[in-house]
Amino acid sequence: MGKRQIRIPGIKLQEHVMELLTRPAVQVVLRSRVVVTGKLLHTAPETITLQDMRQSKHVLPTNQIQEIIYDIEAAW
Incomplete structure (x- = not known):
């Protein structure tokens, strides 16, 4: 299985809080x-x-x- 990166801009952080809290690991890129x-x-x-x-x-x-970046497994 492949992996895909999901990138969330810092200005949209509050829109994706529940999604991010369930991830086992995220990468936070600072300015x-x-x-x-x-x-x-x-x-x-x-x-x-x-x-x-x-x-x-x-x-x-x-x-x-x-x-903020996190990985998901893709089916292809």
Whole structure:
């Protein structure tokens, strides 16, 4: 099976909150080009909380998020 990347712009984050909270892992791309990978734990209008693979929590301001990327398995 193949994989497909779903990209959500930072300005549309609140529209996709429930979808993102169910994903086992997401990649958050900041405007500074830093990428943080982990499980999305909590979202608020001003911040999101992400737990990385080393179990560290990161609180990121939503105005610094360029996009959020996650993978889905495709049938082809």
